[in-house]
Amino acid sequence: MSKRAKIILIVVAVLFGAVLIWFAKKNKKNVIAYDTEKPFKTTIVKKTVATGKVVPLEEVEIKPQIAGIVDKVIAEEGQIVKAGDLLATIRVVPNEQSLQSARGRINSVKVQLENAKTQFERNKALFENGVISSQQFEASELSYNQAKTDLQNAQNDYQIIKKGSAGSSEANTNIRATASGMVVEIPVKKGYQVIQANSFNAGTTIATIADMNKMIFEGKVDESEVGKLVKGTDLQVSLGAIENKKFPAKLNFIAPKGTEEGGAVQFKIKADVTLDDNYFIRAGYSANADIVLEKKDSVLAIKEALLRFDKKTEKPYVEVKNGEDFEKKELELGISDGVNIEVLEGVTADDEIKVWNKASKEKKENKN
Structure with missing residues (x-):
């Protein structure tokens, strides 16, 4: 082999080695270092929010005792x-048929009264002369007195139909507060x-009176939450019209029957609200009530973001640091407030739990 061929072979070998080294570095996986957090002691309060409104405890509707304008x-x-x-006054618009009927009754009773008077005066003279007995005289006197009473009643009925009253001081046309x-x-x-209340109609409401010092x-x-409520539970009521202010309240009613709304069964609740003089x-103010369903003090807890769930068993677990690696540990959980969750079994206060999707600064620097 010539010297030139050896040189070419050496150059090719060096280039091949450089390529291998480059690919090795390119495919080498970075070691990912995860942050960890330890369980901690805290107080967990499980709450629910009830939407509704604030209304007076006592509210009275005032209705007229007679129809009119x-x-x-x-x-x-x-x-x-x-x-x-006195709240208002009513002007009676009489029914013409009823008015004519009342007039006719007055005329009829007047005729009866004249006849009874004539008989009474005749029997009185006969009785004084000893012609008739006292029993016959007393019967005619009774008929005469009864006719006078009937006339008075007929005239009163006529005045009530026409004016709404028969001249009494407490006229039905005066609408007064009952509370x-x-x-x-x-x-x-x-x-x-307006019309008066009767067996077939609730009547027209003239006014509504309420005690504004007693609100509920x-x-x-x-x-899903009504079963955890107990009468006497303390609530915090927030009003949409008053910012940054909560009014204490005490639960006093839980409906025994629910109503279906939007596919979910809702139960009505009521609570006495403690007012602030300021x-x-x-x-009718719209309001939200914070209700404490469950509370535990000084319990071992972790952040819910640290939890994972097994795809097969659906049991919750975390990964705890064990040397350089992480070990999977299943958990027994308690109550949660949406941020922190109680841990009953599975980890201790000294365990370091993997923070998912949060790599260390070293990893971020390597990426850059």
Whole structure:
């Protein structure tokens, strides 16, 4: 082999070795170093949020005792009233048929009264002369007195149909408050036609009066959480109209029957709200109530982000550092607040748990 051929062979060998070294470095896997975190002691509170509104505990609807047209509205929304205060007046529009019938009854009773009076006066003279017995005289007197009473009743009925009252001081046309409190709503105006409550109709509401010093929260919770609620539980109520303020409340009612809404069964709850004198709470404010379902103090916990679930068994596990490697350990879990979760079995406070998808700075530098 010539000298030139040897040189070419050596050059080829060197180039081939350089290529092998380059490929080896190219395909060499970087050792990934993961950060770790240790379990810690903390307090875990499991909560749920009920959406609803704040309404008065006591609310009374004022309805008229007679049909007619609103003649005057005296009260105003937001006004404080006492029981017996005048709220509005009603002008009666009589039914013509009923009015004519009442007039006819008056005329008929007048005829009966004249006849009874004539018989009474005749029998009185006969009785004084000893012609008839006292029993016959007393019977005619009774008929005469009864006829006078019937006439008075017929005239009263006529006045009630025509004016709404028979002249008494407490006229049915005067709509008065039946309870003390604030007038929260007046759904009628002057000229509105109203009807009284009866067996077939609830009647027209003239005004709504409520005690604004006693408010309750009304909301709904899902069926998956209602079983964990207990009467007397403390709540924190947040109002949409008042920022950065929570009002304490106490749960006092859990509905025994739920209603289906959007494919889920919801149960109504009520809670007494403790008011703050610095804030005026209006009826109907939208509200959210934070309800503590379960609370545990000083429990061993980890962040939920550290958890993984076995694809076959679906059991939760973490990877704990064991020397240079990580060892898989299945966990027994307790309650969670959405960020931290209680660990009952599987790891100790000294274990170093792999932080998933969070490589060390060395790995990031190698990538760059």
